Amino acid sequence: NWTMSSVIDEQVEAIRAQVGDKRVLCGLSGGVDSSVAAALVHRAVGDQLTCVFVDHGLLRSGEAEQVEKDYVAVTGINLKVVDAQETFLKELSGVVDPESKRKIIGREFIRAFENAAREIDAEGPIEYLVQGTLYPDVVESGGGTGTANIKSHHNVGGLPEDLKFTLVEPLRTLFKDEVRAIGTELGLPESMVWRHPFPGPGLGIRIIGEVTAERLEILRAADAVARAELTAAGLDRSVWQFPVVLLADVRSVGVAGDGRTYGHPIVLRPVSSEDAMTADWSRLPYEVLARISTRITNEVPEVNRVTLDITSKPPGTIEWE
Ligand code: XMP
DSSP states (O other): OHHHHHHHHHHHHHHHHHHHTTTTEEEEEEHHHHHHHHHHHHHHGGGGEEEEEEEEEEOOOTHHIIIIIIIIHHHHOOOEEOOHHHHHHHHHOOOOOHHHHHHHHHHHHHHHHHHHHHHHHSSSSSEEEEOOOOOHHHHHHTTTTTOOOHHHHHHHOOOOGGGGOOOOOHHHHHHHHHHHHHHTTTTTHHHHOOOOOOOOGGGGGGGGGGHHHHHHHHHHHHHHHHHHHHHTTTGGGOOOOOOOOEEEEOEEEEEEEEEEEEEEEEEEEEEOOSSSBBBOOOOOHHHHHHHHHHHHHHOOTEEEEEEEEEOOBTTSSSSSO
16 A cells, blocks of 8 residues: 555654664553554664563453564564563452552553563663554644553553653554554554454453452453454444443353353443444344354353343443443
């Protein structure tokens, strides 16, 4: 694609001019914006860039592996993976309130990211931080440079004094569709380039009740089925987001073979939207819903009921927490 390759060339030149021979840091979330921003910066300055991926254990099935393996294989980026799964589970233990979960996840995320940044900085000073700010974000914030993506994603404040970096924002003039086109041009995995928006607190706010390792495993299995069937039906791009929610503190009676079961309900929450401010529930074809239901109840033994959320936003929100 000629237009996109010239955009890439321009951005690469601009990044080189800004960064010179200094070191650059970037936090990866698995989402399209940070992935494309980092890939552009890597194309421009290669090994001067180091990326950090904090694995909080709250991503969906395959997403951490996608960053750690596929993305690194395609880009050749230097990646530091922080395995913080145990810490997050420990800090979240006993926590049920949604805002408390968000605060804890945001706080622990920043703590892990800052520790990694300090270690990388100790190997040679870091001057720049990459941010996947898009043009609509720039307009929304009145044209100024905002706080780091990673922070706003988790709704927490600015960086500490010893970790003040100058921002590199290679997507600042671009819209989402252009960012996707660039990602495709750079050879990033299609499922990464076309990933639906996903909240910073991840599956932590899609388990209604306490977050535990077992519950995460149940939700991951159900979510993987729902997403696979949506993709197989060719409907990924007609849905804005497709949260799958585990009602972990609710049980209902069911029947399997010659016995009764007492399992958890799963809620499917496919929505259509332009900007997440308002949304409508997606009218997915009955056959697709039927396949998702049959497969989840067959393949995830802890789940014996699949329900569909048919609430618009407002009055509902997209997420359940
Ligand atoms: P709601 O649930 O308020 O969500 O309709 C609107 C959009 O925001 C996402 N969302 C979040 N994103 N941190 C994030 O980075 C959060 O705490 C958070 N909560 C909701 C949600 O997925 C939807 O796209």
